[in-house]
Amino acid sequence: MPIKNLLIYSLFFSFFYGAAQTDSLLVEKKEKQHLYNYNFKYELPITAVAAGVTLFNFTKIYSKDRVPDERVMRIDRNDVNRFDRGAAGNFDEDAEKISDMIFYGSVPVPLLVFGLDPKIRKDYLRVSLLYLQAMSFTGVVYSTSHQLNDRRRPYVYNTELDISERTRGASQNSFIAGHPALVGTATFFMAKVYADYHPDSAFKWVMYGLAGASTYATAHLRVKAGQHFPTDAIVGSVVGAASGFLVPYFHKNKLFKDPNLGLMPITGEYHGLSLSYTF
Numbered sequence: 001m002p003i004k005n006l007l008i009y010s011l012f013f014s015f016f017y018g019a020a021q022t023d024s025l026l027v028e029k030k031e032k033q034h035l036y037n038y039n040f041k042y043e044l045p046i047t048a049v050a051a052g053v054t055l056f057n058f059t060k061i062y063s064k065d066r067v068p069d070e071r072v073m074r075i076d077r078n079d080v081n082r083f084d085r086g087a088a089g090n091f092d093e094d095a096e097k098i099s100d101m102i103f104y105g106s107v108p109v110p111l112l113v114f115g116l117d118p119k120i121r122k123d124y125l126r127v128s129l130l131y132l133q134a135m136s137f138t139g140v141v142y143s144t145s146h147q148l149n150d151r152r153r154p155y156v157y158n159t160e161l162d163i164s165e166r167t168r169g170a171s172q173n174s175f176i177a178g179h180p181a182l183v184g185t186a187t188f189f190m191a192k193v194y195a196d197y198h199p200d201s202a203f204k205w206v207m208y209g210l211a212g213a214s215t216y217a218t219a220h221l222r223v224k225a226g227q228h229f230p231t232d233a234i235v236g237s238v239v240g241a242a243s244g245f246l247v248p249y250f251h252k253n254k255l256f257k258d259p260n261l262g263l264m265p266i267t268g269e270y271h272g273l274s275l276s277y278t279f
Helices: 003-026 040-061 069-073 093-106 109-116 124-148 178-197 203-224 230-251
Strands: 261-266 272-277
Touching: 040 124, 093 178, 093 203, 109 124, 109 178, 124 178, 124 230, 178 203, 178 230, 203 230
Parallel strands: none
Antiparallel strands: 261 272
C-alpha cells in the first residue's frame, strides 16, 4: 500500500469518526477535567482543512510528469552538495522494504497503546483527534514541500538502474522525507501522551527512546534505500518529531501541574519565590 493511501485512509477514518462523536463529547459533564484541552468549534475545521490540503497535494505530487531521458542522462553527482553527495546513487530494495515495515507498523501503534492503557482510554477519542491533528500538520508540511520542490531522489544518480525508473515523476519527490516525518509524528506523539498521563513512570523514557530509535532507523534506511538524501531525512525527522511532541504539549490543560516542579513563596527578611525541579 503506497504511503499516500495509508495516510488518506487514516485521515478519513479518524476525521469522520471524530466528527460523529463530537456531539456526545460536547455534552459531557462540565466538572470533568481533561488532561488535554480541545476546542471542537475551531480545531475540527482546522484539522479538516489540513487534511484536505494534504489530500489535494497528494493528487499533485504523485502525478508529476516524467523527466526527459536526456535530462537525466546529463546529471552529475558532483553537482550534489558535499554533505549529501555520498548518498547520490544509493539503491537498496531491502532497506526500502524494512523502512516500509517500520512505517506501516508505527502509524497505528499509538491508537492501540491508547486503547490498552486504562488512564488514556478514558480520553481515547480526544487523544485520537489530537493524533489526527498532528498527523495532518505533518502531512501538510510534507506534501507541500514535495509539491514546491522537484529534488531528485538519490537513486536517480545510479546509472545501473533502468532509465524508465530514473525518469519517473515520483523520482522528484525527495525533499522532505515522508517516512521518517510520519514515524516521528506517531512515535513522539505516543511518547509525549504516555509521559503526560504517567509523569512518575520511568517507562516514559523507554517510550522516548523507542521514538528516537524508530525515527532514526527509518531515516537511515530511507537514505540507504536511495529514496532520500541525508538532509531530506534530517528535516523530515525534525518536522515529524516536533509535530508529534508539540501538539499534545500545547494542548495540555494548565491545571495539571508537573509533579517535579515546585514554586514556593519566601518570607522573612527577604521576600520572593523559590523555584525547584526534582529529577
